[in-house]
Amino acid sequence: MSKRAQLVYQERTGPQESRNTLKCVQFYRDENFKLILEAPLDISLSDMELKLVNFGYDYYQDTEMAPETVNLQVFTSKTGSLCVCYSRAPDIPEEVTYSISFLHKGYSKTFTVALERTDSLQVKEVAFLNLEYYVAAYLPGHFLHLLNIQHPDLMCYSLFLTGEDASIELLHDTSIQSICKLTLLDCCSGRLFTVKINEDSLMRFMWNSKLDRDRLAALHCALVHLGSAADLEDQIIQWILENLSPCHTFDPIQEFIIASLYWRMCPESSQLDKLLPYTSLLYWNGVVPGIACTTDIISLPILKVQNCKGFWEKLNLYLENVKYAEPQLHYNNNVLRREWYKLLSEEREGRGAPTYLKNIFENARKVLSNLDTWSMEERLVPFFQEEDCQQQLLMGLMVAQLKDHLMRHLQHVGKKKMDQIVVDYVSNLLDLMCRMMEAVWRKYNLHPCIFSFDKRGSTAEFAVFHIMSRILEAANGLCMPLPPGFHSLHLGLGVRCLPLHTLLHYIDNGVLHLTETCVRKLFKDLDNTEKNEKLKFSIVTRLPEAIGQKICQLWNHPVTSNFIARNYVKLLLEKLGTRQRGRPIPDRMSIHVEFLPLNYLASMLAEIEDQGLNPFKEQDHVNAKFVEEMALKHTAMLLGL
Structure with a gap:
């Protein structure tokens, strides 16, 4: 076991000038010692050539030299400070x-x-x-x-x-x-x-x-x-x-x-x-x-011995960072936010690199698997079990970028160890958010069950909704991922607690996110009363196209039928592209209508179906005949017939 001693040495540089230096000496068990560090001190001490530091209380020195002495202490810590x-x-x-x-x-x-x-x-x-x-x-x-x-x-x-x-x-x-x-x-x-x-x-x-x-x-x-x-x-x-x-x-x-x-x-x-x-x-x-x-x-200390271990090694790391520190040594999420938005845009447009995205989602899978192993006890918060691709993309991207940042400065750390560090970091982040949500659930004594949408929310649920909004705001501010199911639970509380105009305002401004899991449950739980139809219609018109196609199959309503027909025509025409069409097939028309644009569209769709380009093969009732009927019904409704 070794010990350290510090002393201040005063060297005369002129008749009225002196220079004070802190000297740190390492003593070893075999009675050897080494001068490890010297640091110039820009402080004024009394006229002593040598002053021991941290060697206890000297009553005689204190009484004899009280007018001149100074209070000097040197402190170290296990972190290298x-x-x-x-x-x-x-x-x-x-x-x-x-x-x-x-x-x-x-x-x-x-x-x-x-x-x-x-x-x-x-x-x-x-x-x-x-x-x-x-x-x-x-x-x-x-x-x-x-x-x-x-x-x-x-x-x-x-x-x-x-x-x-x-x-x-x-x-x-x-x-x-x-x-x-x-x-x-x-x-x-x-x-x-x-x-x-x-x-x-x-x-x-x-x-x-x-x-x-x-x-x-x-x-x-x-x-x-x-x-x-x-x-x-x-x-x-x-x-x-x-x-x-x-x-x-x-x-x-x-x-x-x-x-x-x-x-x-x-x-x-x-x-x-x-x-x-x-x-x-x-x-x-x-x-x-x-x-x-x-x-x-101040001037940095000078280490007199290289390749030191223990405290001196940690101190040397501090000094190296001060000498050669980059402007942004600590990791920040500014680049993460830009890259996340870029990947979301590419994924929506189908331009993302498949291999890169596969690696990103694999990172997210490791994080979620890691989080599941920590959560052995049953959670109170009824998070919906769902795959939130946007949040998984952010998780995986955070793992990748944090790893790149750490690898630039910790090149001596092995790949396996580094992978575990970054996965643990993001897993801990999600775990902290889950712990906060658990505390919120206990505080307001909410039940760990999945609620239905046919009842209004309580005062406690509204308070939880407000806290979740603050957690979401904090996460967005630092571009941090959220636990799986957070957006669905947040939306569910919003539907139960907010009036319709406020709910839609929150959705339009990005506070609430429409998730497939929550919207599916909403359409299954609510009947078709006038109030519920207004809510459903408001949500359908705001759904992303990919989710909207699935949700419309759950609601047997003229609005969704019209939506399906429009989307069917759009997809068929996109698939047609520049293909050469043959002649129209008027005998495929179910009812002869003296309306040439509709006749022409129906015959075109029928021919495209014959070419095997039907995008809704799993839905037998969605075809050219279905489009024709919806068009006639919608036209009649607009004309008041």
């Missing part, structure tokens, strides 16, 4: 300044906090705590600042607490020092404490927060700790369901899904955390009252 935390005693009683250099990111942040009160200020030094994924700056009685060390770029991912929210149990107005990860020393009593983020307190803070920045920071902090609390994910989903409308600057559904995927998948590979998206936000313009922040670019 390396942070230098630095502060001095405040020059102005009303404010405190501290800096954190994220050496693995190549920049530092300096924070200046305006204190709410200064009369009872006993402890003037900011204490820095190592909480693994977070570094905390703590001034007892005033504030607790949790900084996300993996993603410190946006202030909204760091939690700044004041008042009662900033208190640490058993540690109040006392001087403390971080000895090692999650361990604190009370400098007055000499006692050691283990410190960690309390999940229950964090969830209470989320529920009580009124500001988006606090909600967002608490959400990310909670997701970090999902692995240590089994029911924490369910609590977060319940919070999301109650806070869909209050959040104005971010979508809690999008943020939950993206961040949850990030923390689910990152243990798979040490580099996935640098390649997978961790947020749905591109920028954040908000400010935190009472705290000012400046960001400075």
Whole structure:
């Protein structure tokens, strides 16, 4: 087992100038050691040639050098993060300044906090705590600042607490020092404490927060700790369901899904955390009252030893990414959306490459098979079992594009392992949506049965419809696939809960999607009352052609008969193309009608049928005679005869 030690070395470069360097030394069990890393520090230290860091509390050094000494801490984490935390005693009683250099990111942040009160200020030094994924700056009685060390770029991912929210149990107005990860020393009593983020307190803070920045920071902090609390994910989903409308600057559904995927998948590979998206936000313009922040670019550390393992290998990956990072290192769905729309258009026009599409749908099959193996218990949500080709196309395309993105940066990962990573990612995405839907079903106590369309929906069903609309909006915003049967269930709730004009408005604007499964059930459940006929007719006229041909066979009505006849003529004439026709066959006419255009059309269709081009062979009653009869009936209806 090896240990690391950090020290700061001060080198004189002139009479009034000096240069400070952080040196990290690795000690081994055989008593050997190596200088592994050097990093220049742009901070001002007291006149010492050597300062040991994180070696505990030195009472004599603290008392003898209190006017000159600085508070300096170096923190590492298992993810490869390396942070230098630095502060001095405040020059102005009303404010405190501290800096954190994220050496693995190549920049530092300096924070200046305006204190709410200064009369009872006993402890003037900011204490820095190592909480693994977070570094905390703590001034007892005033504030607790949790900084996300993996993603410190946006202030909204760091939690700044004041008042009662900033208190640490058993540690109040006392001087403390971080000895090692999650361990604190009370400098007055000499006692050691283990410190960690309390999940229950964090969830209470989320529920009580009124500001988006606090909600967002608490959400990310909670997701970090999902692995240590089994029911924490369910609590977060319940919070999301109650806070869909209050959040104005971010979508809690999008943020939950993206961040949850990030923390689910990152243990798979040490580099996935640098390649997978961790947020749905591109920028954040908000400010935190009472705290000012400046960001400075710093020099990157220099590794003195190559081919290091463990922590140093992960740190080196961070540094390489900072040096050679592409503008879009993290995966995003912009290209996915364009390619998906392109494939949908090609598939509708029959122009898609068969082999490519086959591979895409095979990717989707793997995702759905993977998802089925995870869902051993019976689902509460009555998702219709159907093949949604559009969503399967999006699933398979997402697998392909995510794989291409990861392979560019993880060339050392084998093909089989990479295939499993990307399939797991998309499967986890769908699983998260299913878990959200399960929570919605439990919250409103809906039955796990397939409802019928001959009854109106309840208030609970309308609430579920609204939540499903928000999930759909979140998925569309990030071009994420939806679970199989989502659109049919959403449409079914819409039919039950919405008035007709609102339902049609939602369909026309793409909020509701007409699926064959749901429309078939609708036409079977509803009788032909005047109200239901109006609904059916409105839906038939909006169906895609491929689905419309199938649905019209279920409804024995003049409208659908007319639709079938028109479509039959269209398909026959398309099949005819430029074929040379023979002479008309008037004896095929069932009734002689003195209407030459109809006579000519009927004889033409009869001849095409004789050539074996009938597109409706499985429907014996659909032929030229059927078209003739429908044309006469429709004409008579228009003339009022």
